[in-house]
Amino acid sequence: MTSPTAPGIVAGRLSADLLTAGFADLHAPLDRHEAHVAADRCYFCYDAPCMTACPTGIDIPLFIRQISTGTPEAAARTILESNILGGMCARVCPTEDLCEGACVREAAEGKPVEIGRLQRYATDTVLTRQGHPFTRAAETGKRVAVVGAGPAGLSCAHRLAMLGHAVTLYDARPKAGGLNEYGIAAYKSTDGFAQREVAWLLGIGGITLDAGKVLGGELSLDTLSDEFDAVFLGVGLGGVNALGIDGDDHDGVRDAVSFIAELRQSTDLSALPVGRNVVVIGGGMTAVDAAVQSKLLGAESVTIAYRRGREAMGASRYEQDLAASHGVRILFNVKPHAVHADAIDLEYTSDDGTGLRGTGETMTLSADQVFRAIGQTLTTDGGLTVEGRKIKVTGAGRTTRDGVWAGGDCALGGDDLTVTAVAQGRDAALDIHAVLTGA
Amino acid sequence: MADLTTDFLGIKSPNPFWLASAPPTDKEYNVRRAYEAGWGGVVWKTLGSEGPPVVNVNGPRYGAIYGADRRLLGLNNIELITDRPLEVNLEEIARVKADYPDRALIVSLMVPCEEQAWKDILPRVMETNADGIELNFGCPHGMAERGMGSAVGQVPEYIEMVTRWCKTYYDRPVIVKLTPNITDVRKPAHAAKNGGADAVSLINTINSITSVNLDAMSPEPMIDGKGTHGGYCGPAVKPIAMNMVAEIARDPGTRGMPISGIGGVTTWRDAAEFMALGCGNVQVCTAAMTYGFKVVAEMKSGLSQWMDEKGYTSTADFIGKAVPNVTDWQYLNLNYVAKAKIDQDACISCGRCYAACEDTSHQAIAMSADRTFTVIDAECVACNLCVDVCPVEDCITMEAMAPGTTDPRTGKVVQKDYANWTTHPNNPGAVAAE
Numbered sequence: 001m002t003s004p005t006a007p008g009i010v011a012g013r014l015s016a017d018l019l020t021a022g023f024a025d026l027h028a029p030l031d032r033h034e035a036h037v038a039a040d041r042c043y044f045c046y047d048a049p050c051m052t053a054c055p056t057g058i059d060i061p062l063f064i065r066q067i068s069t070g071t072p073e074a075a076a077r078t079i080l081e082s083n084i085l086g087g088m089c090a091r092v093c094p095t096e097d098l099c100e101g102a103c104v105r106e107a108a109e110g111k112p113v114e115i116g117r118l119q120r121y122a123t124d125t126v127l128t129r130q131g132h133p134f135t136r137a138a139e140t141g142k143r144v145a146v147v148g149a150g151p152a153g154l155s156c157a158h159r160l161a162m163l164g165h166a167v168t169l170y171d172a173r174p175k176a177g178g179l180n181e182y183g184i185a186a187y188k189s190t191d192g193f194a195q196r197e198v199a200w201l202l203g204i205g206g207i208t209l210d211a212g213k214v215l216g217g218e219l220s221l222d223t224l225s226d227e228f229d230a231v232f233l234g235v236g237l238g239g240v241n242a243l244g245i246d247g248d249d250h251d252g253v254r255d256a257v258s259f260i261a262e263l264r265q266s267t268d269l270s271a272l273p274v275g276r277n278v279v280v281i282g283g284g285m286t287a288v289d290a291a292v293q294s295k296l297l298g299a300e301s302v303t304i305a306y307r308r309g310r311e312a313m314g315a316s317r318y319e320q321d322l323a324a325s326h327g328v329r330i331l332f333n334v335k336p337h338a339v340h341a342d343a344i345d346l347e348y349t350s351d352d353g354t355g356l357r358g359t360g361e362t363m364t365l366s367a368d369q370v371f372r373a374i375g376q377t378l379t380t381d382g383g384l385t386v387e388g389r390k391i392k393v394t395g396a397g398r399t400t401r402d403g404v405w406a407g408g409d410c411a412l413g414g415d416d417l418t419v420t421a422v423a424q425g426r427d428a429a430l431d432i433h434a435v436l437t438g439a
Numbered sequence: 440m441a442d443l444t445t446d447f448l449g450i451k452s453p454n455p456f457w458l459a460s461a462p463p464t465d466k467e468y469n470v471r472r473a474y475e476a477g478w479g480g481v482v483w484k485t486l487g488s489e490g491p492p493v494v495n496v497n498g499p500r501y502g503a504i505y506g507a508d509r510r511l512l513g514l515n516n517i518e519l520i521t522d523r524p525l526e527v528n529l530e531e532i533a534r535v536k537a538d539y540p541d542r543a544l545i546v547s548l549m550v551p552c553e554e555q556a557w558k559d560i561l562p563r564v565m566e567t568n569a570d571g572i573e574l575n576f577g578c579p580h581g582m583a584e585r586g587m588g589s590a591v592g593q594v595p596e597y598i599e600m601v602t603r604w605c606k607t608y609y610d611r612p613v614i615v616k617l618t619p620n621i622t623d624v625r626k627p628a629h630a631a632k633n634g635g636a637d638a639v640s641l642i643n644t645i646n647s648i649t650s651v652n653l654d655a656m657s658p659e660p661m662i663d664g665k666g667t668h669g670g671y672c673g674p675a676v677k678p679i680a681m682n683m684v685a686e687i688a689r690d691p692g693t694r695g696m697p698i699s700g701i702g703g704v705t706t707w708r709d710a711a712e713f714m715a716l717g718c719g720n721v722q723v724c725t726a727a728m729t730y731g732f733k734v735v736a737e738m739k740s741g742l743s744q745w746m747d748e749k750g751y752t753s754t755a756d757f758i759g760k761a762v763p764n765v766t767d768w769q770y771l772n773l774n775y776v777a778k779a780k781i782d783q784d785a786c787i788s789c790g791r792c793y794a795a796c797e798d799t800s801h802q803a804i805a806m807s808a809d810r811t812f813t814v815i816d817a818e819c820v821a822c823n824l825c826v827d828v829c830p831v832e833d834c835i836t837m838e839a840m841a842p843g844t845t846d847p848r849t850g851k852v853v854q855k856d857y858a859n860w861t862t863h864p865n866n867p868g869a870v871a872a873e
Contacts, residue, residue, distance in 0.1 A: 033509075040507035043830050046790030049810070108787040108831065 004276065004300040007342075009252060009369050011273040013298025019269045022296035026187040026322075027091075027117055035121040038114045039068035045104055050115060053102035055414070055423040056083035060099055064118055076126035077133055079119055084158045084426070085151055087127055087197050088180050089419045090120035091188045094285070096318040098419070127196065132203030137164035139206075142436045145170065145228040147215050150178020151418045152234030152408025154201055155425030156432075160232075161206035163433045168228070169207050172214040178236055178408075180418065182261040185289040187296075214380075221382035225403055230432045233384075233391065233399070233406040234425060237376035237416075243281060247339030256280060256290035256373035263293055275369025278302045279344050281336050282373030284314035290371045291328045302328045303365060307335040307349050307356060334363070336370075343367050378410055387412055397428035405432060441746035443739060445479065445754050447719040448612040448637045448697055450570045452479035452543040455710065455754055456738050459701055459722035460484050460547035460573060460616070463732075465521055467531035471538075476732035477739060480543025482640075482722060485520035485575045486528050488550045488560060493519045493582075499660035502649035504675060511729050513675035515649040517660060517667060519581045520549050525563075533567040545614065549575040549587050552597055554604050561609040571612035574601060576627070577643020579620050579670045589643065592618035595630035602634025614699060617641040617683075619676075624683040628693045639687065640699035640722060642680040644670025673725035677703030681716055685765045688717030705734075707741025714754065715761035769861055774854040776846050777821040777837040779803070779814045785834040786812060792825035792835060800824050817847040 002010045014022070030038060042064040050060045058079050066075035079086035095101070095116040103112035126133060142165045146157045149171035157167045175181050180194040202209065213219050215235055224231045240255040242248055252275065266272050274297040280287045283306035295302045304323065306313055309332050313320065320330060335358060337345040344367040347358040378390060385392045385400040390412040397405040407424030414420040443454040457480035458464050458473050465484040473481055487493060495518055504513035521528060536544045546569045550556040564572060575582075576592030583590040591597045598615060605613045615631035617624060619642040631639050646668050650659045658666030680702025687693045700718030704710050705726040713721050726734050751757050781792070781804075788810040796804040803818035804825060814825075826835045840846060842855035860866050 037508045043789045043791060045788075046794040046806075047810075048790075049788065104787040104789040 004298045007276055009273045009275045012270045023186050025190045030117050030121045035067055038118055039064045042113045049102040050099040053098045055420045058082045072122045072125040075122035083422050084155055085422045087123035090116050092184050093419050094316045097316050127200050134162055136206050140164040142229045144230045145224045146232045148234035149176035150236050152421035152425035155422040156232045156429045157207050158201050159426050159429035161204045167207045169209050170213040171211045174211055182264055216380040229436055231404045232428055234408040236409045238379035239377035241375045243336050245336050250339045252368055253370045256286050256371040274299050276300045277366040278369045279367040280304045280371040280373055287373035288315045288319045288323045292323050292326045295326045304330045305334045305346050306332055337362055344370055396431035441743045442753050445720050450543045454479035454739050455720035456735050457722045459724040461724040463727050467535055470535050473732050474539045474542050477735045482545040482547050482573050485547040485549045487520050488556055489525045492522045495519055495522050496662050498662035502660040514673040514725050515647050515669035515671050517580050517669040529567055532569055536568050544569045545571045545573050547573045547575050557604045558608050573614040573616050575616055577616045577618035579646050589618040589620050593621055595626050598627050598630040599634035602631055602636045606635035612637040614638045614640050616643055618643045620646050625686055625690045628687045638697035642683055642702045644672045647671035674703045674705050685716045688762045689765050707738045714758050717759040717762050770859050772857045774858045776840040776853045778816050778819045779825050779835055780838045781835050785831050791828045795824050795828045
């Protein structure tokens with residue numbers, strides 16, 4: 001075994017026990033009694049602010065009341081009717097910015113109802129104890145291609161299937177799930193939850209999964225449009241922005257998303273190499289996920305370098321604190337200047353209102369490994385109109401091409417969140433259904 | 440620190456907190472521990488006649504109603520009177536009383552409605568040197584089927600008769616414990632007084648089924664697939680008990696009669712409320728059964744602190760102080776007009792007041808797009824529902840309108856003078872104001 005202080009990018013810095021403990025469930029599930037106590041704190045608000053704050057509009061007061069009366073299965077149904085990936089959202093949603101941030105008890109006492117954990121309690125009950133709770137409508141005879149089996153595509157496919165349409169669900173990767181499977185910190189989705197949820201979701205029937213097919217590769221939008229009655233694109237953002245500085249192509253420089261994906265697919269974390277001194281460039285959730293997991297793999301020092309101040313950071317305050325509690329240092333107002341063999345130069349920044357600029361003052365940090373987490377880009381637009389580097393959509397995800405819808409991270413509008421993608425996929429499905437059936 | 444000593448029927452106790460006749464007071468071991476924990480008095484669990492003791496069920500004796508976090512709000516029991524031999528109980532009572540002369544010790548009794556039965560047992564109780572007796576005319580389960588307990592308490596003539604026997608054959612204070620399972624508690628109270636009772640104690644437990652097992656389709660507590668009604672007690676029954684206490688305290692026929700208050704006393708405040716309604720002391724059971732004997736420490740410290748804050752130096756200073764303010768609906772001041780007022784700084788925008796008022800009351804709260812809730816005075820009847828459902832204490836208050844101002848709901852000027860229903864023009868039986 002190596003150790004946290006072993007130089008370079010090496011595997012096996014921590015014992016198997018420490019790795020297991022570190023990557024365990026971030027929030028242990030509530031047991032029945034804990035759930036009842038937590039549920040009792042809900043005030044059952046009128047026109048509840050938490051519901052308004054949820055991109056999928058889950059009837060949160062109702063599902064919490066259903067938990068408190070001992071019917072978590074009914075609670076799960078309430079959740080899943082609005083958000084078929086309610087199980088994953090319960091784990092990965094930045095609830096502090098959404099439902100829990102809007103909770104009146106947050107306003108009252110700084111301690112919101114634990115909506116996320118309650119949602120997990122309810123959805124876990126259904127995912128572990130019951131079969132699929134929804135049934136399909138009679139077959140409509142319509143066929144829809146859904147490209148991308150991430151949150152948007154899964155949500156869209158499920159709703160379409162439920163409405164009686166036949167769906168072929170394509171994905172470029174070997175497994176469905178998208179970022180749920182490849183892009184979320186391991187401690188937020190333990191025990192293979194992403195795959196369990198996909199398998200459960202497909203239990204609705206009427207969805208054929210066809211993995212390993214890439215739009216622009218095996219798939220073309222023209223062919224899909226010919227073969228299917230409608231097409232939904234939920235292809236995400238496959239590209240990663242470059243740093244655009246000297247040394248960007250250095251061996252130790254890597255995309256955070258590929259690191260996270262490798263980690264998520266790893267069956268032996270002790271075989272996964274990580275640097276002794278890790279620097280993550282960026283300020284979003286991906287930066288935090290990469291930084292914390294580097295630390296959990298045994299990196300001695302991990303630093304997040306973000307070019308703006310704390311208030312502008314994409315990662316929520318909760319995520320920032322999570323990183324800090326794991327020993328990750330967050331530097332604000334610094335941008336990468338140059339990468340060397342075992343170090344990185346950072347330049348301080350300031351913004352006087354006319355744009356962010358380097359001040360000329362630099363610092364050097366030891367860095368065996370540098371992760372890029374400065375945003376992702378669309379890699380395939382299928383020839384559709386692009387606006388703001390995303391596929392242009394109007395209404396419920398209608399692209400500029402008839403019969404083609406898009407949603408999730410690849411489409412214009414909304415935050416790049418799992419829950420937003422689920423809402424967009426669902427709403428596009430309803431719109432597709434309306435168009436196909438003339439409803 | 441305020442003096443908590445109470446004198447009830449000449450029986451002195453260091454504080455007004457007595458343990459009621461119930462499982463906690465069934466034997467010497469418990470009662471000694473209770474006294475050591477600081478209880479001012481104990482009513483020993485009900486004794487029956489000499490001979491083979493009663494038997495209890497061997498399945499669950501209790502059922503419960505819970506609030507959040509399994510906080511016990513109501514308890515139901517089907518336990519009978521003591522199932523230990525009379526001789527054993529009497530020996531223990533004598534021993535305990537000898538060791539704790541400063542604490543009150545009352546013996547609860549329940550024997551058949553035959554003069555001889557009472558004539559037999561009373562001298563034996565006398566020998567224990569206990570301070571008095573309490574007649575259990577309230578137990579609603581089991582014993583009532585045998586013509587005792589609440590079966591007696593529901594017939595005023597029996598109450599009077601048995602009380603008189605007790606006053607004849609026993610020369611220490613006699614307390615009559617009343618059942619709430621009647622329509623008008625004043626009738627049995629009158630009967631007790633007529634029989635010569637020194638005091639009444641109330642309430643005993645309320646007939647109840649706490650829950651139904653929906654798998655077995657049986658009431659709970661369930662004994663081998665069947666259940667029976669039990670006696671309900673605990674915090675849930677306090678409002679019912681306080682009303683009955685107040686009815687007796689203000690009735691012309693029983694006014695001034697000493698009352699020992701029972702029914703859901705859990706904190707010092709509960710005790711203070713019972714005592715303000717005329718109780719000379721209180722009896723506690725469920726709180727002790729839920730939390731153990733130590734709860735009395737809070738009751739004593741809390742009552743003492745409150746008395747100090749109010750300037751009461753003895754319990755006699757506030758006993759019965761709220762009784763003159765208990766009145767009939769017809770005497771409430773109809774000229775008093777209040778309006779709800781929402782403190783916008785305290786409001787957390789949950790909207791419960793809005794839902795309650797809009798859906799179920801008077802549509803007197805307006806909601807703006809930014810979730811600001813305001814009272815519409817022209818619709819508000821001051822029903823208080825918004826106050827009751829608001830999760831934030833003192834966020835919504837009822838503010839009295841000053842005389843001379845105009846109530847926007849009725850368009851009438853608020854009058855300074857008191858006027859009630861008896862003189863109201865809408866009352867067909869109104870009497871002309873003098």
